[in-house]
Amino acid sequence: MARPILPVPGRTGFGHAGLPVSYPQGTLVVMRMQFGVDDGDAFRERLAELSTGFAAWLDEHDLAGEPTSAELLMQYKWLAADGDLASWPLEQITEFLAEWCPQVMAEHRLPLRLVPLTVVVFAEYLDEQGLLAPTSPRPSAIRRRCTDFADTYDELEAGPVEPLLAEFESPPDPVRIPSPADRARCAAQAPILRDARALARWCGDRGRALTRTGNLRLADARHLVELLGTGDPLDRPAGSRLARSDQLRTLTWVLETAVRAGAVRRDGGRLVAVQRFAELDDTTAHEDLVLAARDEGVLTVLGDRRSDDDEWSGDLIDEGLDGLFDAADEPVDEVERHAIEILQAHLETVTGAGADHDDDQDALPHPADDATPAFLALLRHPADGLEFDTVAELLGLVLGWSEWFRVVDVVPTTTGVLVTRLERLGLVRWDDSEQLPDPGPFEETRRIGGRVVLTSGGIACALLVLAAEGIDFPTRPDPAVATAADVVGLAGEVPPDEWRDDIDAWYAAQPDPARAISAFVTEALDPARPLVVVLTATSVAAERFGSGVVDDLLLEHLDGPHRAQVARRLVGRGLLDPDELEPDLLLHASVDVLAVTIDTIAPDQWPELFAREFPPETAPVFEDLWRLDNPHLGDVLAELGTNHPDEGVAKAARRARMRWQSRTGGA
Template identity: 25%
Template sequence: MSASPLVLPPVRLLPADELARLAPAVPLLDRALRLVRWAGEERQVDAMGELLEADLVAAATELGLDGTEGEEGLGEVAQAWGAAVETGLLRLEIEEGAEESTLVGEAAGRAVRGEAYEAVAAGDPHEVLDAWLGAAEYALADAAALDYEGLREALDDGDRSALDEADWDPEQEAEFLDTALANLYVLMAMDGATPDSDQGGAVPLPVLAASLVVPDEMEQPSDAVLQEVTEVMLRLDEHFRLLLPTGLLEYQPVDEALIEEESEPEFSQAAADDLDPEEISRYGLVKLSPLGVYGMRERLADAGAHAPAVGDLADGPAVDLLDALTEYPDHVARAEAELWLEGRKPAEAAAELLAAARGDDPGAPGRRLICQQTLALLGAEAEPALRDVLDDPELGGLARVWLTERGAADVPPPSAAMVFWLTIDTLAAQLSADDDAELLGELIRDLVARHDGFFDAAWRVDHPATADVLEAMGRLHPDRKIAKDARKAAFKARSREGAAG
């Protein structure tokens, strides 16, 4: 399936209570909560709501960051304090007019515990997750506001003025980072990564970088595009290192030795084909954490995207299930179908699925294919519902397949017309789903080879998609004569449809 910015593939989420147990252990939220407890009843702040210098140092000691090299420890304290304020764990009470009347670093008000802290302390899962997501949002904005090259220059020179001269657009950088995380979300969803899996799901950093740079229609990236991929890869590496304390990501950074070996560690698909997994990992591996999947889904939904989660359809009608699953990756479709079946009696579920699969609209073949795949998850208890539709022209074929596969007795053989109708219906569903053209071509070649005179019978099939399927067979079959026969049959089918109309 192809995901657009507004229609995203479904993801698997951990239950809210499990996520809420993970959130307080995330470094950023953990530090923010510890600072609130350390601050006590109140703590003096300056006009910007920041800790006074002496308290900043004391807070670093409280968090065990006082031994951190350079100013990094104080910066992490300031970030945790800012996250606490941003999420409402701390509430600021600044004196009116203090910004104009007090000097930098002077006390101008106080910070007190906020209502959000009390709610988090009470353990409400949704309050805990709201606090974590607010802290992560704060860190994302903070990351986009930093100029990494300028920061290096400033620290090397001992002069922070270099930051002011750097060419940096925080809004543009925030959009870049948001897009990268959204692409990571989609890549993981399409790969079928489970939220609690320690293995799998990690995306090589160059692959993520390429998703931001290489146009979909470009089969072989140019040298200029590959150079841009490398630059984006290193840019992402800087961002993701900073975001590790948020709990959004699980990240293995680019190997420093690799950067030293090459001025810019170029990566191409050709190179990837020659590298073993351990070597590929040197270029960086990233995945959203279970919290990160949850957080990105919340952010994307807030931005207007349709971001479903596995289980959303469990309580809905069968027609909604079948319509949705035609667009889902196979591994997710199965998981969603299992959840839908879980709370229903097999015979009743089968009857509802079969009723929802009927129709002659363009989406009906896809619904029937998904229906057949979902019915395959049911056992013998569903048999009565399948026998009830043996005479149904749309469902009788798939019912016979289901019954035969389970060794059921007294299954009447299908008529030739029913066999051809089911064949056309199945091919129509696979064409509509944009299945792999090469695999579909193999299926078509095998089908034609096993049935002499296939096209002489196929064009007569009374199915809305007959002509379209035959035309597709003409495009996909490599044998020129057979392809021509398919096109002739398609023409006959269209003529028959016109005459019937």
């Protein structure tokens, strides 16, 4: 029968299923340590006692460990093993760490910090308190078993909590900047630009009178709801009435955005049009409106946006989001922490901070605007966008909405508000969404489902908004207006097929094809270009523009900074006599090519390429190759000696590397 015992320092004799415990005063009590499946209440009582005692013991001895992980270990023992908290067979430790713990933690979004270490420390705690059964493996044996899982749990901790976030662990492909024509066409169709121009026309020559507080008069507000099609509910629920125009949420943010952008202004109690804005081209006017909407807080749907003026953001600019975590008084939710850490991979500087809250526990840091993580995700999919449900799930994780709101419909509804605003700003299309009745008092409808896709203006303005937060997202220019340097610089930055398509589009737009090819080759051989770009760009130039044309241009660069690679190609094409070159030049070129091969090509492709570069008859070359002064020589010889398919060449490479090591000390 269970006997509740509070944790008392100095216990020395707990037993297996129930053994005597002696206190300093000599009192003898019994603590139950084994529980069946029907002993839920007794188990939970003992779990609480042990967890509390373990936490106090950790603090007393200043040890690392997590009482939560110890609780999971005990729950595993009761739910999936034999219920004996005093005995920890190594096979059970293995099952817990290999299978049970990762599954439970992933399902319930729990952190995977220090789990193997906590198992060890908890065993030591049980042993010190006399709670570990004599038949149980000792803490030293448990430590050895847990050490085997250290790397596994490091990987689990480093991996995303949610599969949705996995793509943020790799750098994004550069997004193509829309052409000026596409940008202008999209801006002209943006609802917010039509709103601003319509407001200015509505003001007329004399302007429109405002209330003493600077709001629209109710009659005018009702008219504008219809004129602009904001969709604000004009009919109030029974027992209430529309008292002020700023109760019309969409109309209010549209108006304030137009005011902040300078399309209209308040002047002497009247709303008047501004001539300067009327003279702007559509693209500039649209950008001004989007940035004004951001400053007005439109891109944040819950409370006020986090501005640069927040009281605890100034000193954290250089520290990024890590600084925000350190500044929080309370631990940040682990799911949100991990989500933001993944996004941080391509956040250069974050200038926003968490919103002010009365309760410090709610002060969860997140990007300056709610739209920020949506933009970061959508810019990775500029052509086809993302499912609305995916956007909602992402925002729920990154912004903490999933933790703040336990009602399942709140996150999609809140995301819908944000996407609707982005749609009105002309930044996204929301295709194939469904209308559902909103159970709120105004009998409105809300949208769900479908797909969210950035418009051309949305791509350009999303980059502007991210830049305002100090976030540098990689870009690539429209090939029709790109320079030769721009196009060459995309080598290795975008998928090869897309790069070739961009080269073709760039070349087709050039008024002087011969001059364009010359500019491309010159940029490919620029001294600042890494060798992999030199090799790739010259090869693709010959492929796209013709080998004969490119070879003639390469002859002009034979004495340039990439002389070895130029000479190598010209010799291979029969356009240059190798005997006219300095003796080691082509050997330098071969070593450089193989160094690039090792860095960029999968190892299973090395033997074929090695055999092509150094066929069997070249084995005597290695008698002198070890003397070559090339920074890549040691690595290349090591891989040739291991992976060359011809044993004679491989043996010659190994011998050459030994001589190279003797000459250089391996440096």
